[in-house]
Amino acid sequence: MYRTNTCxxxxxxxxxxxxxxxxxxxxxxxxxxxxxxxxxxxxxxTQLVFNMEEDADLCMRARKxxxxxxxxxxxxxxxxTSKNPNRxxxxxxxxxxxxQTLNASNVPPFTIENETDGGEELRxxxxxxxxxxxxxxxxxxFRSKVALETRKYLSASNFIEVETPCLxxxxxxxxxxxxxxxxxxxxxxxxxxxxxxxxxxxxMVAGMDRYFQIVKCFRDEDLRADRQPEFxxxxxxxxxxxxxxxxxxxxxxxxxxxxSILHLxxxxxxxxxxxxxxxxxxSDKPDIRFGMEFVELNDLAKDKGFAVFDDAELVVGICVPxxxxxxxxxxxxxxxxxxxxxQIGAKGMVNVKxxxxxxxxxxxxxxxxxxxxxxxxxxxxxxxxxxxxILSGETDKVRKQLNELRLEMGNRLGLRDPKVYKPLxxxxxxxxxxxxxxxxxxxxxxPFTSPKATDIERMFSGDHETMKSLRADxxxxxxxxxxxxxxxxxxxxxxxQEKNFKLLGFTxxxxxxxxxxxxxxxxxxxPPHGGIALGFDRLCAMMKGETSIRDFIAFPKNNMGKDVMIxxxxxxxxxxxxxxxxxxxxxx
Ligand code: ASP
Numbered sequence: 113m114y115r116t117n118t119c120x121x122x123x124x125x126x127x128x129x130x131x132x133x134x135x136x137x138x139x140x141x142x143x144x145x146x147x148x149x150x151x152x153x154x155x156x157x158t159q160l161v162f163n164m165e166e167d168a169d170l171c172m173r174a175r176k177x178x179x180x181x182x183x184x185x186x187x188x189x190x191x192x193t194s195k196n197p198n199r200x201x202x203x204x205x206x207x208x209x210x211x212q213t214l215n216a217s218n219v220p221p222f223t224i225e226n227e228t229d230g231g232e233e234l235r236x237x238x239x240x241x242x243x244x245x246x247x248x249x250x251x252x253x254f255r256s257k258v259a260l261e262t263r264k265y266l267s268a269s270n271f272i273e274v275e276t277p278c279l280x281x282x283x284x285x286x287x288x289x290x291x292x293x294x295x296x297x298x299x300x301x302x303x304x305x306x307x308x309x310x311x312x313x314x315x316m317v318a319g320m321d322r323y324f325q326i327v328k329c330f331r332d333e334d335l336r337a338d339r340q341p342e343f344x345x346x347x348x349x350x351x352x353x354x355x356x357x358x359x360x361x362x363x364x365x366x367x368x369x370x371x372s373i374l375h376l377x378x379x380x381x382x383x384x385x386x387x388x389x390x391x392x393x394x395s396d397k398p399d400i401r402f403g404m405e406f407v408e409l410n411d412l413a414k415d416k417g418f419a420v421f422d423d424a425e426l427v428v429g430i431c432v433p434x435x436x437x438x439x440x441x442x443x444x445x446x447x448x449x450x451x452x453x454x455q456i457g458a459k460g461m462v463n464v465k466x467x468x469x470x471x472x473x474x475x476x477x478x479x480x481x482x483x484x485x486x487x488x489x490x491x492x493x494x495x496x497x498x499x500x501x502i503l504s505g506e507t508d509k510v511r512k513q514l515n516e517l518r519l520e521m522g523n524r525l526g527l528r529d530p531k532v533y534k535p536l537x538x539x540x541x542x543x544x545x546x547x548x549x550x551x552x553x554x555x556x557x558x559p560f561t562s563p564k565a566t567d568i569e570r571m572f573s574g575d576h577e578t579m580k581s582l583r584a585d586x587x588x589x590x591x592x593x594x595x596x597x598x599x600x601x602x603x604x605x606x607x608x609q610e611k612n613f614k615l616l617g618f619t620x621x622x623x624x625x626x627x628x629x630x631x632x633x634x635x636x637x638x639p640p641h642g643g644i645a646l647g648f649d650r651l652c653a654m655m656k657g658e659t660s661i662r663d664f665i666a667f668p669k670n671n672m673g674k675d676v677m678i679x680x681x682x683x684x685x686x687x688x689x690x691x692x693x694x695x696x697x698x699x700x
Contacts, residue, residue, distance in 0.1 A: 114184060114214075120156025124203045126189045131206065133158060134184045134214065136244065137177050138224070147174045148205075151185070154249065159192070159205040160185055173211055180217035180224065180241075186210040237676050239667055251663045255652045257373055259326055262346055265368045269361060271322040271348065276311035278304055278328070281626070286558070287331035290341070298693040304330035307645060309560060310630050312349035313602055316641040317633045324348045326648060338661055340649065341673045346597075349643035355585050355601055358642050359383075359537055362589065362597070366535060366646075374655060378535055381589075385540040393518070394428075394511030396541075399593025401534045402527035404430040404518050406511070407492040409502065418479035420460070426510050429462075429502035430518050431492040435525070436465035436473075436499040444475075451503065451517055458513045462502040466494050519593065528592070530657030535591045543567070543584040544615060552617050553579065557586040559616055560630075561600035562608070562642075571611060579615060589646065596651050599644025606634040 114134045122131065135153035145164040150157050162174040177183060187208035196202030221237075222230025224244050235242040242248050263273070282289040282303035289303035305311075307329045315323045325347045333339060346365075350358060363381050370376045382400070389398050392405045406428050413427045421427045432439075444463055451458035464474040466489050472482050492500055501521070503514050522528045543563045544553040555561060563571050564583045571582055585601035603609045609631060613623040624631065649661040662668045669675050689696065 118155035119151050119153040119158040120201060122158055122189055122201050122204050122206075124191060127191050127204060129189045130186065131189055132184065132186045133160075133206065134182070136217075136224075137179055137181045137183060139179070140174070140177060142175060145171075147171050149174060149177065151183070151206075152244075156201055157199060158201045159196075160187070160208050161190075161205045162208055162211075167209075170208065170211060174208070177213070178217060178219065180220050180244075181213060182215040182217070184212045184214055233670070233676060236668070236670060239677050243666065248663050251652070251656065251658075252666055254373075254656060255648075255664050258369060258648070258652050258655065261369050261372050262324075262326065262365065265365050266322075266324045266348070269322070269364075271324040272320055273325055274315060274320065274323050275325060276305070276308040276315075276327070280305050280311075282306075286554070287333045290330045290332050293692040293694055295692050306331050307345060308347055309558060310627070312347060312643060313560060313630065313638075313641065314633055316349055316351045317636065317638045319351075319639075321351050322349075323643075335671055335673055338659070340661065340665065340669055342669070343661075343665075344648040345645040346648050346651070347643075347645045348599075349641060351639040351641045353601075353640070353642055355539070355587065355642065358599065358601075358644055359539075359587060362599075362644050362646070363535075363537075366589065366591075366596075369651075370533065370655065376533065378533060381535045381537050383537040383539055386538055386542065387540070389538050390511060394513075394515030395593070396538055397588065397590040397593055397595045398515075398536065398538075399519060399522065399528060399534070400536055401529065401532050401592055402522050402525075404432060404521060406430060406514060406518075407488075407500075409488055409491065412484065412487050412491060413480075413502075413504075416480060416484065418476055420462075421504050424504035424506075424510070426507040427502060427504040428510060428514055429488075429492065429500045430514065430521065431489075431494045432499045432501060432521055432525070433495075434497050436467050436497045439465070439499060447501070447517075450520065451513060456513050456516050457509070458503050458517075459505065461517075462500075462504075464488060464494075464500040464502070466496060466498050466500075468497050470496065530592075530659075533591055533654075535589065535596075538588045538590055539586075540564075541584050541586040541588075542580070543571075543582040543586075543612075544579055546580055553615050555612075555616055557584060557598065557600050559612055560602045560609070561586050562603045568608065571608070571615075585642070587644070589644070591654055594650060594654055595647075596654065597644055597646035599642065601640070601642035604634060604638040604640050606631050609634060 113132065116132045119133055119135045133151055135151040138150040138152040138157055140147060140149045147162040149160040151160050162171040164171045185206060185208045187206040189204050190207050192203060192205050220241050221234055222228050224241060226246050228245060243252065279292060279302040287306055289306065292302040292304065294300045294302060308325060308327055312323050327345055327347050328342055329345050330342050332341060367378050370378050386396055389396050394406060409427045409429060413421045415422060448461045451461050462476050464472065464485050466472055472485050474485055488500060494500060501517060503510050542556050543561065545556045547554055561584045564585050567582045570578050588598040589596045603612060610623060649664050652664040653661045667675065
């Protein structure tokens, strides 16, 4: 028997017991005649003590143990004289009578403690050592809890967990597919799923009624910070439902996860249309933990002789509370430089300060009277000591820029507390997005998304401009400005799906070729259906108040999409290539 107890469970009540523990040597200290070892396993750390006077041989052997050696000890539990209140086991120690080394260890390349000296790359190379560290381990255990509670909630709501295949035909979700060559079908390829989208819809045709899966998805995208080429979704689909049913069900799931794991009540989630979100926050995933909503000032600021505003399509600002007195000219100038950086791309920024004594100071004071500026303040709801920051330009661009500025001000003023959670449903997205450069439509969500029932008629009869105005029954779940998930009511009618493919630029042959199986299934009694997928890695990170998803994934890839521990991707044997009927153009 390797152990009678874990390293996390012994307490004062166990004093006098004879126990056997196994674990890793976290640290050891020699103090005169005594040697102390901290023994660690997943459950905690227990102090071991060896006494030179009582057993010199045993004590000498203990002194030779290095960090991360795996040992087994037997001894009796004793109350400590100097207790460690920071450790659950801190009241006791084990007086060791028997020590066995189960395995030696090289000196670890970084310290295995909460704060480590190991850089990212080194930690990833020795991920198995990194996972021994509490902060990483906690996140992985947390993830397991979220998965378990998800399964509990969805099972209790009649969802069935079904596995869908990983070797499939490509599903267009807007990203590139990872491709797997088929050996027995030379020259042919599978794709790894970007999501189980078509399969879950087929499960609805198959009468499964409610499906879910905690599933790996693969997208070969250029890697931005915190995107992983393989990631996990809580993927769901329901038959005979309206949008309302889906929002209720997944609002319920989200509430359940926060309640059962974090003991937090999220309350009812507000909803906002896509158009409203863009107008009020310049973003389809607004962070509503704080205010500073956009105030459009065209009617008050244009045609008063200030050319920059006169030439702009949109003049729009935010009202920053309580900062008029505090914000110096230097800080304002810095902010102007900040919005002018290429990442933001604004040409400049106008400010209006409503000072505590009732006076007004503005960078455009020459062009506008105090009376006029007061009207701006009135429209923005600005009080004494508030400050307007105003950008202008083309509508879409200036909204994006002001969104960045609003978030930056939120950060600077400490209004984005990671422990405060503000969920939001963004609804009524456009069905299609016109790509001016490529002169074609893209599906705003994906090609299987249904237009709103009230828009179907217009979709069949309307002209090009009409297509731009079609609304979809699509929705996103946003928490604290992060898109946690999205979904839609699907098309379940062959003719409507064909029409959508056509608008998206598929010829009938291409549509048949790629999606014949789905179009065919729609002819065998496809029920009305819809669903959603939540980004599981991101949800876990968000719940823990973290922005990085990396440590919520046991074995993540780096920014180049590499696993540096196992060295993947890597070249393959010429023999393997031949077997797969592949010839390379590049030498790796
Ligand atoms: N398949 C979609 C996605 O991965 C989610 C959905 O529409 O259910 O974003």
